[in-house]
Amino acid sequence: MFYRKNVGPKERWARGVSGALMAGCGLFVLGLTPLGLMAAGAGAVTVVTGVFGFCPACAMLGRKLEGPGPR
Numbered sequence: 636m637f638y639r640k641n642v643g644p645k646e647r648w649a650r651g652v653s654g655a656l657m658a659g660c661g662l663f664v665l666g667l668t669p670l671g672l673m674a675a676g677a678g679a680v681t682v683v684t685g686v687f688g689f690c691p692a693c694a695m696l697g698r699k700l701e702g703p704g705p706r
Contacts, residue, residue, distance in 0.1 A: 640688035641698045647685045654681030 642650065654677075661674025684690045690698075 638689045638694070639699065641693045641700055642684060642688045642690050643700060647688050650681050650685030654678045654683075654685060657681060 656678070658675045658678030661671045661676075661678055665671030665674060
């Protein structure tokens with residue numbers, strides 16, 4: 636791949652669920668208004684970052700995944 640993952644597995648799951656909820660609320664609660672479409676778009680971007688495990692905003696801030704820690 637051309638990027639290093641910077642989102643851990645628990646956060647990936649949380650991003651997927653929260654992004655889907657954000658997109659659903661944007662479309663079903665706010666409808667096809669500009670605000671609803673913006674919320675749905677933000678939810679879709681959140682889901683994509685969870686699926687791929689890479690967040691460009693986190694990368695710009697220099698976030699990297701640590702190795703497996705103590706259990």
